[in-house]
Amino acid sequence: MGLVRRVSSQEAAGHTDYRLLSQRLGSDLLRKRISAQAGIWARKTHQGKGVFRIERVIPVNAVLRSVLWLLCVEELGRRNCLDIELVERDVVLPNLPEAFEGVRLLHLTDLHCDLQPELIDVLIELLGDIRYDAVVLTGDYHNRIGDDYDISLDLMARLIRTLQGPKFGVLGNHDFIEKVSFLESAGLPMLLNESASLEREGQRLWFCGIDDPSFFEAHDLRKAREDVPEGEISILLSHSPEPYREAAAAGYDLMLCGHTHGGQICLPGGRAILHNYSGPRWLVAGGWTQGRLQGYTSRGTGSCGVAARYYCRPEITVHTLRRA
Numbered sequence: 001m002g003l004v005r006r007v008s009s010q011e012a013a014g015h016t017d018y019r020l021l022s023q024r025l026g027s028d029l030l031r032k033r034i035s036a037q038a039g040i041w042a043r044k045t046h047q048g049k050g051v052f053r054i055e056r057v058i059p060v061n062a063v064l065r066s067v068l069w070l071l072c073v074e075e076l077g078r079r080n081c082l083d084i085e086l087v088e089r090d091v092v093l094p095n096l097p098e099a100f101e102g103v104r105l106l107h108l109t110d111l112h113c114d115l116q117p118e119l120i121d122v123l124i125e126l127l128g129d130i131r132y133d134a135v136v137l138t139g140d141y142h143n144r145i146g147d148d149y150d151i152s153l154d155l156m157a158r159l160i161r162t163l164q165g166p167k168f169g170v171l172g173n174h175d176f177i178e179k180v181s182f183l184e185s186a187g188l189p190m191l192l193n194e195s196a197s198l199e200r201e202g203q204r205l206w207f208c209g210i211d212d213p214s215f216f217e218a219h220d221l222r223k224a225r226e227d228v229p230e231g232e233i234s235i236l237l238s239h240s241p242e243p244y245r246e247a248a249a250a251g252y253d254l255m256l257c258g259h260t261h262g263g264q265i266c267l268p269g270g271r272a273i274l275h276n277y278s279g280p281r282w283l284v285a286g287g288w289t290q291g292r293l294q295g296y297t298s299r300g301t302g303s304c305g306v307a308a309r310y311y312c313r314p315e316i317t318v319h320t321l322r323r324a
């Protein structure tokens with residue numbers, strides 16, 4: 001499977017060329033993102049929406065950890081975070097080029113590497129037994145926003161080295177844009193409101209990636225798709241499912257995302273007690289449709305804030321593309 005256009009910066013790891021990022025992301029959106037990043041770094045505030053805004057006044061994660069410890073379920077929650085489920089699903093795209101029938105896309109998201117570093121070893125071992133043709137990563141490589149990224153970047157570099165085939169990534173709300181050069185140098189091309197295509201036997205499959213739409217709101221769905229010729233299949237990589245209506249209107253065929261962690265702490269049966277985004281509940285986990293757009297929200301491979309999961313297993317997903 002040939003990679004037709006590899007979108008990758010020519011920066012050295014750790015060097016941020018803002019002029020190049022401005023061209024890739026869009027100058028207004030880069031300015032908006034950097035301004036928001038500066039606010040986070042200076043105040044070290046949480047960026048959640050809705051009920052998660054209470055993190056601005058009380059340390060929710062510390063309180064939650066204490067409650068779980070008092071209830072004697074903290075260790076169980078930690079173990080649950082390492083109990084990764086392999087979710088295999090077929091995606092039927094009637095216009096899929098024949099050459100891509102049966103292509104298997106591995107989808108990883110929300111690794112939050114620094115929260116529970118041992119997750120990466122568990123993941124690497126699990127991936128050794130799984131067959132796939134290409135990999136997509138939909139953001140949140142890091143957990144503690146504004147803090148040192150070194151642990152997360154080292155762990156990501158280890159993981160990326162083990163991944164097979166073409167890879168594409170997008171940024172999440174926990175990722176600062178300065179980390180793009182590290183990830184790309186480690187071998188993960190990032191899509192910053194950009195696209196790239198895979199080619200097989202003269203036929204193409206497009207991957208379009210947007211910047212985080214949940215907090216930084218630096219996404220541009222139309223720019224990300226502008227190189228896709230009429231009638232060709234486009235797969236949107238988005239950290240969050242929030243722009244699902246705009247994605248359907250823009251003509252995408254499939255949208256792969258994460259961000260919600262499936263609620264992470266759920267009731268028996270998997271119903272999320274709380275969720276961290278402003279969209280409807282039917283987008284919190286699993287497959288969904290909006291018009292002719294098909295979408296999938298992963299429960300996430302890692303965990304957010306506190307390494308604890310209940311009735312909501314972490315997942316890696318393999319989407320097998322089918323024509324019928």
Ligand SMILES: [Fe+2]
Pocket residue numbers: 110112140172174259260261300304
């Ligand atoms: Fe996340």
